[in-house]
Every structure is written in structure tokens, then in C-alpha cells.
Amino acid sequence: MSLIQVSNLKKSFGTNEVLKQISFSLEKNEVVAIIGPSGSGKSTLLRSLINLEQINGGSIQIDNDYLVHDGVYVKPNDIKKVTGKMGMVFQHFNLFPHLTVKQNLEMAPKLLNHQPAIEIETHAKDLLDKVGLTEKADAYPSNLSGGQKQRVAIARALMLNPDILLFDEPTSALDPELTGEVLKVMKDLAEESMTMIVVTHEMGFAREVADRVVFMDGGEIIESGIPKDFFSNPQAERTKMFLQRNY
Ligand code: ADP
Ligand code: MG
DSSP states (O other), rough: OEEEEEEEEEEEETTTEEEEEEEEEEEOEEEEEEOOTTTSSSHHHHHHHTTTTTTSSSEEEEEEEEETTEEEEEOOOHHHHHHHTTTEEEETTTOOOSOHHHHHHHHHHHHHHHSSSHHHHHHHHHHHOOOOOOOGOOOOGSSOOOOHHHHHHHHHHHHTTTSSEEEEEETTSSSSHHHHHHHHHHHHHHHTTOEEEEEOOOOHHHHHHOEEEEEEEETEHHHEEEEEEEEEESSSSHHHHHHHHOO
């Protein structure tokens, strides 16, 4: 059963058609890497899934619930229920600069008010431990390295126990020597069977960790396949050219 089902998704900014009838599905426990040149619509696709962009046509279903059905969005009250199954990690971390690491993690669950504070605090401790940042609980984001910030962002995304994690170029803003610590956390999550979509330029990660690679160009999915076939035997001319330049 698919956790995400996208059919004929269309999205334009003004006259710029950015996503052209995209269809795509993600199975439970699957890790999909999305690759493709800058401007091909990768971020817009992820942002549409969590309702940071409004689409102009097509359908998005998360865990069998519609967010949009044939271009019509569900009622505002139902949107959060659907998008709440996903957590997202952004290229530029998007941490709250005025809050400590611990407070960054605890904010969303405390606002939701579904859990006793002590449980939220224990969960935050456990997740900081998982990403190796226990000693940074009381630090502010400005005192962290990029790699540490991104690990905080991942822990924060996990606080609401999402069924799916979306990553938009999580290592693209990092110095090369800091990408490894972030990729390691993501690899650990994949090994724990987290369902993930990762937009990335890290071909090594895509090859090693993803179950499937999807190549986008010009607002379309050009081809997809298991990494072994995708990288060793790309079919489309555009994929071959992209891999020649980037791999
Ligand atoms: P990618 O993530 O693959 O680099 P994006 O999804 O960011 O691609 O962008 C796809 C296209 O949509 C680009 O042409 C970009 O300029 C355009 N675009 C993205 N966001 C906006 C926006 N908020 N307003 C207008 N155009 C946008
Ligand atoms: Mg992008």
C-alpha cells in the first residue's frame, strides 16, 4: 500500500509551468532519492506534498487520505491531519534562532498539547541522543556548526513521530567535511525502515541508501529505477547527460 500517491500533479508559478502532470508513489519503508538539475521542480514537488505550495491540478494522497483530489483541496480542518503524517528537513535548517536546541525540538509538540510535558522532554532527550547532540541541548543554533544544525532539524522533524520524512537537499548548504555526519543520521533512519524522500546531489548516498532513484528535469519525471540499474544503465539521453556531469 502506498504511503504517498501523486497523480497528474500540475503546478505553475504564473505562466511558468513548473510541474507537468507528475505521477509518483512512495511505498511504506521505501527510501526514494530525487535527483535532477536546479530548477527542475524538485523542491516544489516536496513543498506541494506538505502544503507549502498550492497545486493547480491533479491529486495528492497521503496514507490513502486525499490532500487534493482532482485539483480540489480537502477542507482546511482536514489538511493538517493529512500533512501531519510528514516531517520535512530543509536545506537551510529553518531552526528558530531565539530558541535553544531543546526548545526547538519541544515547541511543536508543546503547542499541539497532546502529550504531558515530561513525555515531550524525554522524547527530545532521546532524539538528541540519537543524533549525537545531547551536550548541545541548551545551546542556541548560532553556536552550532551547519552539520549540528541539520542534525537538530532532523531530530525536530522526528518529534511528531512522522510516518514519512521529506529532505530537501539537506547537505547542500554544508561544508563538505560536515556532510558525512548528516548523511550518517539519514542512513541510520533508513536502516530503521523510516519512509523517506530525499532530494539530493549526493550520488553516493542515492546509490548506497536509496531503494529507488527518480530523475527529474523540466518539471517531469524522466526516469526512475533501482540505483544499480539507474546509475549503470540510464535510459534517457537527459539522464545520461546529467549523470556524466554529476557522477
Ligand atoms: P529545484 O528544487 O529542482 O531546483 P524548484 O522547485 O525550486 O526547483 O523550482 C522550479 C521552478 O519553479 C524554477 O523555475 C523556479 O524559478 C520556479 N519557482 C520556484 N518557487 C517559486 C516561487 N515561489 N515563485 C515563482 N517561481 C518559483
Ligand atoms: Mg530545490
